[in-house]
Amino acid sequence: MTNAQIRLAAHPTGLPQPSDWDYSEQPAPEPGPGxxxxxxxxxSLDPAMRGWISGVRTYVEPVKLGEVMRAGGIGRIVDSxxxxxxVGDTVSGPFGVQRYALGREDTVTRIDTSLAPAPTHLAALGIAGMTAYFGLFDVGRLEPGQTVVISGAAGAVGNVAGQIARINGCRVIGIAGGPEKCAHLVDDLGFDAAIDYKAGDIRAQLRTHAPGGVDIYLDNVGGTILDDVLTCLAPGARVVISGAISQYNATQKTPGPANYLQLLFKRASMTGFVIFDYAHRYPEAQAKLAEWVSTGQLISTEHIVEGDIKDFPETLLTLFSGGNTGKLILALP
Amino acid sequence: MTNAQIRLAAHPTGLPQPSDWDYSEQPAPEPGPGxxxxxxxxxSLDPAMRGWISGVRTYVEPVKLGEVMRAGGIGRIVDSxxxxxxVGDTVSGPFGVQRYALGREDTVTRIDTSLAPAPTHLAALGIAGMTAYFGLFDVGRLEPGQTVVISGAAGAVGNVAGQIARINGCRVIGIAGGPEKCAHLVDDLGFDAAIDYKAGDIRAQLRTHAPGGVDIYLDNVGGTILDDVLTCLAPGARVVISGAISQYNATQKTPGPANYLQLLFKRASMTGFVIFDYAHRYPEAQAKLAEWVSTGQLISTEHIVEGDIKDFPETLLTLFSGGNTGKLILALP
Known part of the structure; x- marks a missing residue:
């Protein structure tokens, strides 16, 4: 069994380049006792990966040069x-960008593929879905009847977040790039409205779709969109900082949200969170998400790219060009 | 009785100019029934006044052109x-920048000058002190043993906030302009440390004085100091936005806090608040502040300028040149 691996060769400047990665093949490891x-x-391919390879400590240790690239995945046990x-059991875990990985009882989670196919366990039922869940309920203190705006709304976290808000009786406005994504949000996922950020005046559209102001803003993108939404907050609004994909590949210092004083005018808050802090409550989120998936209220959207381990570097870039709708997954043969 | 008044003549651009104000004299009004x-x-002269005269609605209606300038004050009843x-009773209320104002039972608060002299009721026992109180306890969720950083620490809100944090068992670091203010904070008011923002590297000094990170940051200034403190937050930190005096006179759009993603890395929050929302709880804050003043734990620092109504425009500028230590008050003859 040959283990194909992608290791980090250099900390990228800007978009990750092919030269930032090393591809190698070696024999798969032998499992030890247990x-x-x-x-x-x-x-699972995630925008957060860009932070992990930056060489700077953010909320997790950075991936070191020469290490197998960190990644979550799902696979089948082939030796135990x-x-x-x-052998044959399906498990998820932090396997890294490699074809074979060793697992232990304390590093993996069993996956019930009778509940939903494996990719769904990386999407609506995985870290992405749970990020939406805890971001809205815990950080955002979501309540029925509120107006919820979500950026990166066609992305892995955003599309689930919008559906969760809809299921829980909120008015949901998604911000995404391009008419196809916007139509998908409204027509397929039941968002109340979608704003194409590439098509002009975001603030004017927000005022149209959220005339009473925005109660919860789940921000996955940062940048000018965050600044625009800050001007449209309702009193007591909660801005939930889930990510900032617009900034991850910046080669110069990015501007901060100039309109942050709206937090004072509107008695509002802006709060960051990291999903890994909620690990002890994953079962609660997964049970709820699975219930909504099983009843058809929540659609898991996956953007699956079939390829090999060596296709990881190029596939990752899809996230930063806006090429994916839903959770980006590399499916290995 | 001649009523001297200052009215708003123009919405200022940058620092308020003499031409932005009208001075006039007219007969004092006659009280009606009740x-x-x-x-x-x-x-009371407050940094927030700059926002009120900008012509833009923020958290209160802007002062309109031709209106008597909005201001809180304390005075004696001369006709009832x-x-x-x-006649002779002392009351506080939103009297405006004028020598005589009409009051009613529902617009004024009785002042007990046996408890503390009148200026103290505009300082540690007034809106400034209560802003510090609710900002730290309610928004900041202050607990003993935490590390608290306060900007504008020699100002009306800041100096009280630092003392409240000290009284409640916190480590307190003030940020202020110049060695005299810094010495005052440490020597007279019991701050654990003070950082002179005019003397260089704020981040390095924060790391020295708060090696475990900042749990609560009460921000009165905004700008680059906010950005510096964001890089030094402890996990779960609360950034409390009380004001942004560094930005109030800006004639161009001011940059936002570029390091706001630290809120995500540190699972931290940034929350704005407006003291007027706590009106129903003023008695609670005033009782506690009065207790600390009466026991000598809390020193009310007032910067009193003796002058006439016509001195208001020039005196106001003291706030923006860093000329005051403690609460700026115009004392009329």
Whole structure:
């Protein structure tokens, strides 16, 4: 069994380049006592990866040069020295960008593929869906009847967040790039409105669609869109900072939200969070998300690219060109 | 009785100019049934006034051109048609920048000058002190043992805030302009440390004085100091936006806090508040502040300028040149 791997070769400046990665092949490792070998079948590709490879400590340790690139994934056990994990079982875990990874009981989660196919466990039922869940309910203190705006709304977190808000009786406005994504949000996912940020005046559209102001803004993009939404807050609004994809590849210092004093005028808050802090409550979120998926209220949207481990660097760039709708997943043969 | 008044003549661009104000004299008004006439003796001068005269709605209606300038003050009743308010009683209220103002039972608060002299009721026991109180306890969720940083620390809100944090068992670091103010904070008011923002590297000094990070930052200034403190937050930190005096006179759009993504990395929040929302809880704050003043734990620092109504425009500028230490008050003869 040959283990294909992608390792970090250089900390990127701007968009990651091919030269920032090393591809190599070597024999797959042998599981020790209590371990098992996982053949990775689906890899989760996340905007946050750009932060992990920047060489700067943010909320997690940066990926070091020469290390296998960090990534979550789902795979099947192909060799086991653990009595409770059998060959053929499906598990998710932080397997990294490689074809084979060792797992242990404390590093993986069993996946029930009878509930939903594996990719859905990386999307609506995975970290992306749980980020939407805790971002809205815990940080955003979502209540029925409120007006919720979501940026990066066609992305992995955003599309689930909008649906969660809709299911819970909120008015939902998504901000996304391009008419196709906007139509998808409204027509397929039940958003009340969608704003194409590439088509002009975001503030004017926000005032049209949210005349009473924005109660919750789940921000996945940062930049000028954050600044625009700040001018449209309702009193007591909660701005939830989930990410800032517009800034991750910046090669110069990016401007901050110049309209932050609206937080004072509107008695509003802007709060950051990191999903890993909620690990002890993942079961709660997953149970709720699975219920909504099983009843058809929540549609898991996955953008699946079929490829090999060596396709990871190029596939990752899809996130930063706005090429994906829903959760970007690399499906290995 | 001649009523001297300052009215707003123009919405300023940058620092308010003499031409932005009209001075006039006219007969004092006659109290109607249930009203009384107050001779204003002390006027509160506040950085927030700059926002009120900008012509833009922020958290209150802007002062309109031709209106008497809005201001809080304290004065003595000199004529009364209300049975419970006698000539000679001292009251505070939104009297405006004028020598005589009409008051009613529902617009004024009785002042107990046996508890503290009148200016103290505009400083530690007034809106400034209560802003510090609610900003720290309610918005900042202050707890003993935490590290609290305060900007504009020698100002009306800041100096009280630092003392409240000290009294409640916190480590307090003030940021102020110049060695005299910094010495005052440490030597007279018991701050643990003070950082002179005019003397260089704020971040390095913050790391020295707050090696475990900043739990609460009460921001009165905005601008680059806010951006510096954002890089030094402890996990779960609360940034409390009380004001942004560095920006109030800007003639061009001011940059936002470029380091706002630290809110995500540190799971921190940035929350604005407006003291007027706490009106129903003023008695609670005033009782506590008065207790600390009476026991000598809290020193009310007032910067009193003796002058006439016509001195208001020039005196106001003291706030924006950093000329005051403590609460700026115009004392009328």
């Amino acid at each position: 371990e098992f070998l996982v053949q990775v079948e689906h890899l 020295r653990h009595p409770d994990f059998a | 009203e009384f006439l107050v001779q204003v003796e002390h006027l 048609r209300h049975p419970d308010f006698a």
